[in-house]
Amino acid sequence: MGALVSSLLKMVRRLIGENINVSYVEPETPLWVMADSNQIDQVILNLCINARDAMPDGGKLILELSTATFTDSDSRARPWIRAGDFVVLAVSDTGTGMSPTTLQRIFEPFFTTKGQGHGTGLGLAVVQGVIQQHLGMINVYSEPGHGTTFRVYLPATEKPSDEPHHTAHGHAPLLPAHHRTLLLAEDDSNVRLTTAAQLRRFGYEIIEAADGQTAVDIIRANPRIDAALLDIVMPGLSGWEAARIIQHTHPMLPIVLCSGYSAQLMDSSPLPSHWRYLAKPYPGDALLRMLQEMLADIPPKAPTSAPSAPPS
């Protein structure tokens, strides 16, 4: 926001003329909003031109950026306020000010006190529309003979991340897997097939199992398995029981336990740090992200060429 105001300042000074002193009070830290910069430029220019028109004999125009945080009780006390963090742009002038009756009507389209051919009365209507589109607020303080302050509030956002390995959502990008073999144990064949297909599309080698005992047997027979994905509710050995058995022979094997039940219902003991719980149904890429993160620092066990074993 500071950069936007700074870069607009030259144009403002040119529009305003020399008998008006323009100053800009910069924020102490960078302030971020999610906004259409052209529209915000328009808002600022409209406010500055109105200020100029209110100071035919010269005066001061002050632009100021700051922040404000409003609580629910603020918004109960003053209905125009929404709770939250805001970036505040104040545009103040030492001009004519406005009477209460003028103040009541300034946002009306075509309301103008400027003579024919001087004002359309659309400036502030447009300003208000833009601010509303940005889920912001606008407030005016003015008294005849004492100048005017318009305050525009735009919802504050975090600094956008510019680290190249992070997307807008703060996630590391998903990369295809190379030379990774997963055991997938799931008794519901539809779920198993679709999960396996998704993982294979992403480059994983998948060995399927339809129950917990088969999962344990496959892990014991295949030293190249990099991680196990175990459904918790399966006939015979549950995913939990299978995981506890696997832990004895493969204590460092990353394991994802999946279930439609809440994690709290399943087991009271905390998971080992290289195990994860994944609640079903999970969003499309949640499993891929989890696996990528779990395997990030572990070298692949071995490149594979063997075909996947069918479920027993």
Ligand SMILES: Nc1ncnc2c1ncn2[C@@H]1O[C@H](COP(=O)(O)OP(=O)(O)OP(=O)(O)O)[C@@H](O)[C@H]1O
């Ligand atoms: N800074 C200000 N000081 C005093 N009066 C103001 C100020 N800003 C707005 N007004 C009043 O609000 C009215 C409406 O403003 P608005 O910007 O919507 O239209 P306008 O300035 O009259 O026309 P246009 O924007 O098309 O030039 C103005 O005519 C003026 O009476």
Ligand SMILES: [Mg+2]
């Ligand atoms: Mg105007």
